[in-house]
Amino acid sequence: MPKCLSVLFALTLVACGANSPSPVPLAGRTKSGSCLVEVRPTPWPIPLNEPFELTVELFDGVTGERSESQVFLEVDAWMPSHGHGMLRKTRVQQVEPGQYQVSGMLFHMEGEWELRIAIAQQQANGDFFQVVRDELALPIEL
Amino acid sequence: MKRSRVLLALAVLCTASCFGNSAAEEVRAQFTERELARILRTALVAPMPDPTNAFEGNADAIDLGRRLFYDQRLSGNGEVSCASCHDPAQGWTDGRQKAVGVNETGAHTPALTNVAHNRWFFWDGRADSLWSQALQPIEHPDEQGGSRLQTLHLLAEDPDLAELYGRVFGELPQEEVREAYPRNGRPVPEEPEHAHQLAWASLSEQQQQEVNLIFSNAGKAIAAFERCITTNSTAFDRFVDGLRTGDADDLAAISAEARSGAALFFGEARCHLCHSGQMLSDLEFHDVRVPRSGDVEPGRWDGIAALVADPFNGAGVYSDDKSQSANVELRHLRRTRHNAGEFKTPSLRDVSRTAPYMHSGAFSTLEEVVEHYSTLEGAAPFTHEDSERVLIPLNLDQAEKRQLVAFLRSLTAPLPAPSLLAPAAALKQSVVANHNL
Numbered sequence: 001m002p003k004c005l006s007v008l009f010a011l012t013l014v015a016c017g018a019n020s021p022s023p024v025p026l027a028g029r030t031k032s033g034s035c036l037v038e039v040r041p042t043p044w045p046i047p048l049n050e051p052f053e054l055t056v057e058l059f060d061g062v063t064g065e066r067s068e069s070q071v072f073l074e075v076d077a078w079m080p081s082h083g084h085g086m087l088r089k090t091r092v093q094q095v096e097p098g099q100y101q102v103s104g105m106l107f108h109m110e111g112e113w114e115l116r117i118a119i120a121q122q123q124a125n126g127d128f129f130q131v132v133r134d135e136l137a138l139p140i141e142l
Numbered sequence: 143m144k145r146s147r148v149l150l151a152l153a154v155l156c157t158a159s160c161f162g163n164s165a166a167e168e169v170r171a172q173f174t175e176r177e178l179a180r181i182l183r184t185a186l187v188a189p190m191p192d193p194t195n196a197f198e199g200n201a202d203a204i205d206l207g208r209r210l211f212y213d214q215r216l217s218g219n220g221e222v223s224c225a226s227c228h229d230p231a232q233g234w235t236d237g238r239q240k241a242v243g244v245n246e247t248g249a250h251t252p253a254l255t256n257v258a259h260n261r262w263f264f265w266d267g268r269a270d271s272l273w274s275q276a277l278q279p280i281e282h283p284d285e286q287g288g289s290r291l292q293t294l295h296l297l298a299e300d301p302d303l304a305e306l307y308g309r310v311f312g313e314l315p316q317e318e319v320r321e322a323y324p325r326n327g328r329p330v331p332e333e334p335e336h337a338h339q340l341a342w343a344s345l346s347e348q349q350q351q352e353v354n355l356i357f358s359n360a361g362k363a364i365a366a367f368e369r370c371i372t373t374n375s376t377a378f379d380r381f382v383d384g385l386r387t388g389d390a391d392d393l394a395a396i397s398a399e400a401r402s403g404a405a406l407f408f409g410e411a412r413c414h415l416c417h418s419g420q421m422l423s424d425l426e427f428h429d430v431r432v433p434r435s436g437d438v439e440p441g442r443w444d445g446i447a448a449l450v451a452d453p454f455n456g457a458g459v460y461s462d463d464k465s466q467s468a469n470v471e472l473r474h475l476r477r478t479r480h481n482a483g484e485f486k487t488p489s490l491r492d493v494s495r496t497a498p499y500m501h502s503g504a505f506s507t508l509e510e511v512v513e514h515y516s517t518l519e520g521a522a523p524f525t526h527e528d529s530e531r532v533l534i535p536l537n538l539d540q541a542e543k544r545q546l547v548a549f550l551r552s553l554t555a556p557l558p559a560p561s562l563l564a565p566a567a568a569l570k571q572s573v574v575a576n577h578n579l
Contacts, residue, residue, distance in 0.1 A: 048183070049424055051470075083531040087426055088474035104474035108426045109415050110180075111532075 019043045021055060030119060030134040034061045037117055037136055041105070046142060048110060054102035055095075056117065066098040074118040075102045077140075079111055113140045166388040172405050178385065180408040185382055186374035186420045186491075189258040193463035194271045194456050195362045197310055198369050206306040207367030210360060212564035215296050216280050218287030218326075219244050224279065224364065227251040230558040233495025234371065239503030243285035250503035255492040255555055258369040261425040261471065265485045265501040266445025270471060271461075273365035274454040277357060281328050289328040289338050290357035295320065297360065311359045315352065323353070354453070358460035371562055373555040376491065378404070381552070396552040402542075403549025411536050411546065413515075416487045422553070427484035428530055431521035432500045432514075438525050441501075442481035450475070483525030492555040508547045516543060 022044035029036055036059040046052050054075065058067040073092045078085035090104040107113055115138040123132050173181065197203040210216065211224045227241045228234045234254035236242070241251040252265060263275035279285040280293060297303050298314045307314060314320075327341030345353065377395045381404075384392030396404070407413045416424050427442040450472070454460050457469040485501035499505045505514060514521065516538040524530070538546070 049419055049426075081531060084480055087476060089476040090474070104470075106474075108424045110418065111415065 025057075026115070026138050026140065028136045028138050029061060030136045032061075032134045035059065035067065035119060035134060036061055036064065037119075037138075039115065039117070039138060041140075046107060046140065048142060049106065049108045051103075052105045052107075054105060054115075056092075056100040056102060058098045058100075058119070068097045069121055072120040073100050073102075074116075074120070075105075076116045076118075077105070077107065078114045078116055078137075079109065080114055081112055082109070107140075107142050110142050113142055114138070115140055163388060163390070165390055166384075166393060169393050169401065170385065172401055174409065177405060177408040180414050180418065181382060181385065181404065183419055184378070184422060185386075186256065186259075186372075186379065189256070189369065189372075192258070192271055192273075192365070192369075193465070194461040195273050195365055196462035197359075197362050198366045200310055200366060202306050202309045203363045203366040204370060205367075206303065206310060207363035207365065208562075209303060209306070209565070210364050211367050213296070215300075216286055216288045216293060217244060218283075218289075218292075222286045224276070224286075225564065227279075227285075228254050230563055233492045233555075234558075235496045237497065239498050241285070243279070243282070244287035245284040247282070247284040250498070250501055252486075252488065253492060253496045254368060254371050256372050256374075256421060256489060258365075258372070259421045259425075259489070262427075262445075262449075262486060264445065266441050266448070267427060267486055268445040268448035269452065269454075270449055270456045271365070271454075272368055273358065273361035274452060274456075275361075276364040276368070277361040277454055280360075289326045290353050291323055291325065291327040291341065293360050294323065294353055294356050295325060297356065307359070307363075310363065311356075314356065323349070327353075351459075354460060358454055361454070362462075367562075371558065373492070373558075376553050376555050378549070378552040397548060399545050400548040400552040403545035403547070404552075406538075406542055406546055407549055411515075411538070411542075412532065413546075415532060417490055422490035423487040425487065427481065427486055429480075429483040429485075429525050430500075430530065430533060431518060431524060432485075432502055432504050433520045434502065434504075434522045438483045439485075440482055442484040442486075443477065443479075446475060446477040446481060480526055490550060491553055494551045494554045508550050509543065512538065512543050512546050 019042065021040040021042040025038035025040045027036065027038045038057045038059070040055045040057075042053050042055065056073065056075070058069075058071065059065060060067055075090045075092055076085060086106065087108060088104045088106055090102050093101045093103075095101050116135065117138070118133060118135040120131055120133045122129050170178065192198055211228075214221050214223045214226070216223065222243045227236045227243065228251065229236055234257075235251045239250060241247045241249055249265065257263075258272055260272070261270075263269040263272060264278075269275035269278065277290075280288045281290065294314070297307050298317075298320055304314060315323075324341035324344065326338055327345070328338045329342050330336040330339035333339055342350065378400075380392045380395035381401075383389065384395065407417070416426075416428055416430075418424050427445075429441075449455055452458070455469075455472060456463065457472050461469070463469070488496075488499075488501075493499075494508065497506060497508070499508070499511050505511045513519075516536045518533070518535045
């Protein structure tokens with residue numbers, strides 16, 4: 001085997017063996033614009049029909065600083081052109097303020113997916129509290 | 143997971159380094175890069191271990207499972223074994239639209255080739271392991287019509303089975319203990335006066351647990367055997383090897399017509415959306431509008447409810463996986479209104495031997511299946527308006543239909559090895575083979 005091919009071979013094996021997250025996060029702003037969301041799937045690229053996880057980070061939409069707010073996250077995925085979504089429900093765990101780990105992700109079909117993230121937050125409104133819900137959808141091509 | 147990705151990388155590298163000859167280039171040029179990647183993902187590797195069954199690789203468990211698989215004495219009338227419907231000579235199915243056990247059942251028999259690769263079992267996925275699947279037909283009143291108490295007595299009273307069981311799982315209860323157990327019995331909570339239920343209710347909780355443990359072990363032995371029903375030596379597998387290595391003989395393992403069918407299957411016809419990966423199945427559930435005469439079938443909707451309620455599921459006390467990560471699939475299970483009318487995508491490996499087709503056996507031939515997807519004439523209405531929107535008529539011409547069928551026939555596996563046949567049948571086949579030498 002030529003030397004350059006051996007090096008390529010070794011590099012590819014290392015790359016395939018690594019269970020590393022995506023080097024560049026998928027990112028978007030919620031509908032209200034108040035929150036920036038970064039998502040890193042692990043492993044990357046996302047494997048077809050195999051489980052993967054997400055690390056989700058929330059940042060203030062104005063200052064860009066990591067969000068310290070106490071929020072509840074819902075994560076799901078949908079295939080707009082198919083009319084159905086992911087067959088599993090996810091579990092979201094807070095790792096630290098503004099950072100969440102999502103398990104239970106699995107894209108069972110090839111095609112265009114839409115990662116749907118909903119953020120619910122309790123806000124004071126005069127004498128009472130209300131739950132404010134914000135959301136975003138990130139396209140992912142598998 | 144890592145293994146399959148490494149294999150894909152290896153495949154791409156080998157393909158790049160070995161495609162020096164023009165014949166290989168010509169074959170490869172029939173496919174786009176994405177189609178090639180999809181085809182290479184069909185390369186079959188060993189199934190993932192099932193941590194809920196600690197005995198799956200045990201030679202004695204496999205032997206015991208093989209004997210139980212072919213043993214008619216597990217049935218209520220002494221005439222039906224697992225193999226009555228899962229006939230190795232017929233692609234591990236029975237050739238019938240609806241299976242016939244002690245009575246005619248409402249289900250079409252699924253094939254068992256490479257069955258251990260599945261994520262869920264039965265058309266509606268109401269079992270999450272091969273061993274818990276194996277238990278249900280034994281007790282189904284229309285399938286084998288037996289019971290867990292009957293299984294216990296059979297294991298204990300047949301010296302060969304008892305010895306094998308003892309080697310794998312430990313000693314069965316002594317005769318004086320077994321005398322307290324009725325000959326037949328199983329839980330039938332929906333029929334409190336059923337003889338099996340009355341017998342079951344006569345046992346203490348501790349006795350019931352002991353019986354359940356022995357019954358689950360019988361299932362684990364059968365699963366250990368069924369895990370051996372595997373083949374990756376179809377003509378298409380050889381062709382895939384050829385794509386990797388450039389070997390001219392392997393590339394010629396399927397006809398030009400079948401190659402064109404593969405290009406359609408993994409390309410324009412988009413069959414690969416559901417029929418992907420090693421099993422040519424996404425192992426999940428869809429409503430593909432199979433013609434039906436009655437109401438919407440519950441399908442996966444009922445399957446999920448039954449799975450969650452099953453004491454032999456991966457979260458149950460009879461599972462051998464006690465780790466923190468146990469039962470991860472069950473934890474993420476989701477039941478939605480879309481599940482009604484959905485059935486599991488069947489594997490297409492060895493599909494030419496497993497007619498009739500679809501969960502209801504609605505189509506007699508592969509040609510009829512292809513025609514269904516080509517026109518959707520007579521298709522059942524979608525269960526939900528927003529169901530599988532990508533399911534639209536393919537409008538195939540006659541040549542394309544022939545190509546798809548030729549591709550499907552290239553997935554035919556060799557006949558099962560003697561080690562998978564009933565002990566007597568294996569001996570007969572071996573004698574015939576020797577005679578022909």
